Amino acid sequence: MAGCGLGSMVTVWKNDIGQVLAATTNVSFSSQTFGITSGTSNCTTDGIVRADRAQEVFITYNEEPLELETARGTGERIRAIASLLGCPTHSVELGKLMKEKHSFIFDKTQGVDSYSRSKVILSRLKSKIAEDFDLKKACLY
Known part of the structure; x- marks a missing residue:
């Protein structure tokens, strides 16, 4: 993924080509460097993408398979989201919760874009x- 910076703010750039465009945008405008320095554009001052933004991006790219795993209550994406939420050792419990609350969590909202x-x-x-x-x-979410 292109990381943080101006390019990461363009939500329609979800595919591989979009990530190349995002990275190119970050380099062209030095927005990643500025974002890291200032803590803006989805960056923190240490250069890491903010946790909440990383969680959103993960869900955007993995929504369908995550929804399928949630219906089962187990899977690699549930383990990944548990890690992103700061509780990697509790992925089994999170999977059970997500399975139990599946219909609430993934309730379809009409007219809402993927981001x-x-x-x-x-x-x-x-x-x-x-x-x-x-x-x-x-x-730690």
């Missing part, structure tokens, strides 16, 4: 984590 939809999914997931006694303490 906004990933924000909705992430928000719903975090709200269910906040209601779970163990996950609320384990995850």
